[in-house]
Amino acid sequence: MKHISLLGATGSVGTQTLDVIRExxxxxxxxxxxxxxxxxxxxxxxxxxxxxxxxxxEKKDCDTLKAEFPNTKIMFGQEGLVEVAVFDKAxxxxxxxLGSVGLYxxxxxxxxxxxxxxxxxxxxxxxxxLVMEAAKKNNVSILPVDSExxxxxxxxxxxxxxxxxxxxxxxxxxxxxxLSRDDLKHVTVEDALxxxxxxxxxxxxxxxxxxxxxxxxxxxxxxxxxxPYDKIDVLLHKESIIHSMVEFHDSSVLAQLGTPDMKVxxxxxxxxxxxxxxxxxxRLNLAKIGKLHFQDMDLxxxxxxxxxxxxxxxxxxxxxxxxxxxxxAVSRFLKGEISFLQIEELIESALNNHRxxxxxxxxxIQEVDQETRKNASTLL
Numbered sequence: 001m002k003h004i005s006l007l008g009a010t011g012s013v014g015t016q017t018l019d020v021i022r023e024x025x026x027x028x029x030x031x032x033x034x035x036x037x038x039x040x041x042x043x044x045x046x047x048x049x050x051x052x053x054x055x056x057x058e059k060k061d062c063d064t065l066k067a068e069f070p071n072t073k074i075m076f077g078q079e080g081l082v083e084v085a086v087f088d089k090a091x092x093x094x095x096x097x098l099g100s101v102g103l104y105x106x107x108x109x110x111x112x113x114x115x116x117x118x119x120x121x122x123x124x125x126x127x128x129x130l131v132m133e134a135a136k137k138n139n140v141s142i143l144p145v146d147s148e149x150x151x152x153x154x155x156x157x158x159x160x161x162x163x164x165x166x167x168x169x170x171x172x173x174x175x176x177x178x179l180s181r182d183d184l185k186h187v188t189v190e191d192a193l194x195x196x197x198x199x200x201x202x203x204x205x206x207x208x209x210x211x212x213x214x215x216x217x218x219x220x221x222x223x224x225x226x227x228p229y230d231k232i233d234v235l236l237h238k239e240s241i242i243h244s245m246v247e248f249h250d251s252s253v254l255a256q257l258g259t260p261d262m263k264v265x266x267x268x269x270x271x272x273x274x275x276x277x278x279x280x281x282x283r284l285n286l287a288k289i290g291k292l293h294f295q296d297m298d299l300x301x302x303x304x305x306x307x308x309x310x311x312x313x314x315x316x317x318x319x320x321x322x323x324x325x326x327x328x329a330v331s332r333f334l335k336g337e338i339s340f341l342q343i344e345e346l347i348e349s350a351l352n353n354h355r356x357x358x359x360x361x362x363x364x365i366q367e368v369d370q371e372t373r374k375n376a377s378t379l380l
Contacts, residue, residue, distance in 0.1 A: 002028050002270065005090035005114070007081060007105060008097035009033040010041045012201040013119045013145065013262060017094050018045065020267045024276055032087040034080060034097070039064065046072060053087050055080025078104070085109040092270065094145070095120040098203055099327055100320075100369055103127055107362070110134045117269035119145035121216040122327075126320045127365050128223030142224065143269040148217050149224055150265030151243035151256035156225070157273075159248070167221055168245040168253075170237040171297065174208035176340075177238065181301065187340045189333065206330045210343055211297075215308020219319055222312055229313050234305065236295040241284070259284050303344045307351060316356035317368045324369045325350035328376035338380055346379050 004021060008014040014033075021028040032053035035042040039061050046054060046069055055075045056062050062076035075083055078101075085093050085105035093109045094117045095102050102120035107130065109116060116135070118124065124131055135142050144150050148169045156164070175194050176184060192209045193202060207213035214234050221232050235245075243265075245255040258264055259282045267278055299306040304326070311318040329346040332338045338346065350372055357364055 001026070002092055003031045003090045004028055004092050004094060004270070005084050005087045005109075006030060006033040006094045006096065007084060007102060007120070008035070008095070009045055010035040010038040011096055011098060012204070013096035013266065014094075015041075016262050017096060017266050017270075018049070019280065020263050020270060020278075021049070023278065023280060024267075027276060028270060031089045032084045034084045037061070043068070052089060053084060055084050081105045082108050086112040086114070088112075091115060092117060094266075094269070095123060096145070098122075098201065100126050100323060103131075103365075104362070106131065107134055110138055110140045113138050113140055115141050115143065117143045117145050117266075119266075121146070121213075121220055122323050124220045124223045125216050125323045126369065127360075127362065128219065128319075129359065130362060130365075132223050141272075143272055144220075144224055145262075145265055145269050146217060146220070147260075147262060147265045148244040149220060150268055152221065152225060152246055154256045154268065155244070155246040155254040159246075161226070163248045163250070164225075164227065164246060165231065165249040166247040167225060167227055167232045168247060169214065169217055169221060169232065169234050170240070170242050170244050171211065171214045171234055172208065172240045173236050173238055174211065174213075175205070176209050177236070181341070184341050185339070189336065192333075192340060202334060203327070203330050206333060206343075207326070209340075210304040210330075211302035212304040212308060212326050212343075212347075214302075215305045215312075216323070218305075218309055219312040229309060234297045236297055238293050239289065241286075241289060241292055257284060257286075304347065307344070307347055311351060314356060316358040317360050317365065318351060318354065318356045320360070320365050320368045321350050321354045321356075321372045322347065324372035325376045328373050332377075342380050346376055349379055350376050 030049040032051050034055040036057045053073045059076050062074050065074045082105045086108050093114045096119045100122040103123045106123045175192050193205050240260045242255045247253045261281045311322040325347045329343040
């Protein structure tokens, strides 16, 4: 029985993590979780899973839940996130929160020697050097939950690092993959939220439409697998059946395939190095699918992917600026404050106006993050 702490229980990855735990009550137990402002769903999770510790975003919700669930420890804010991350009864932390808020709790969980199942891109994008250094120091496993990185991780089992030649990350192309840049001038928020393959939260769906999601995944792959950026490629694959590939120096290519279902990589991170049945996931039928399609990525068309790759190569605090500016830009787009194409304009402006700091400390990363968010909120 593995005891699980979950950051971000009411989000897309969080709710699917609960589905996996629910399907295997003999193997997993949820002992602590955090949620945001969805109080009704938080209540349902507490009632069903009966965790020992819960953290919410606001104090007023904390006070409300304390009165309703006197036998459960209820906390709130950053302190609560950290307490969930380091909870002594848990062996595994699933980090499924959205944004850079997941960084500090993850570092604390690593210090507490929890196994980390990471679905929070921003943790590795903004501070990959700190996370991986801490994981190595504390002999902690960082297990990827993103479908692309899980695919690569699975393909590398039993392989030798010296034989790896290239990582190939696949991309669906998002909501606007068949539109020209002229077409993108007039797209709406509603248009952007219609992902063709995956069911995800609003922020990740917009990131998929801009291709920033894939850019962040390239930076993640650099930290997770230790290959230089010129050996990490992105390939447009509209069906999202091949989740990623690894090419070896003898020209062999291994791929991990499956239907688009986040529960599969979530469960693999929880069961690693073993596997369990997953009855709720649709089985892959290649005969029914018939054809798979692939295209090279156009970095002029998908400029956010280009920004991310270049920021990753430059390193220092540029990835922090990239991530913070993107979070603000997506939020402003969802509120109707800027147009879709202005997302990339805002990000480019933030990157161009920043003087990068090499090998930044956590304090510097947090300072740059906040400064970038402040500036990005008034750009354009």
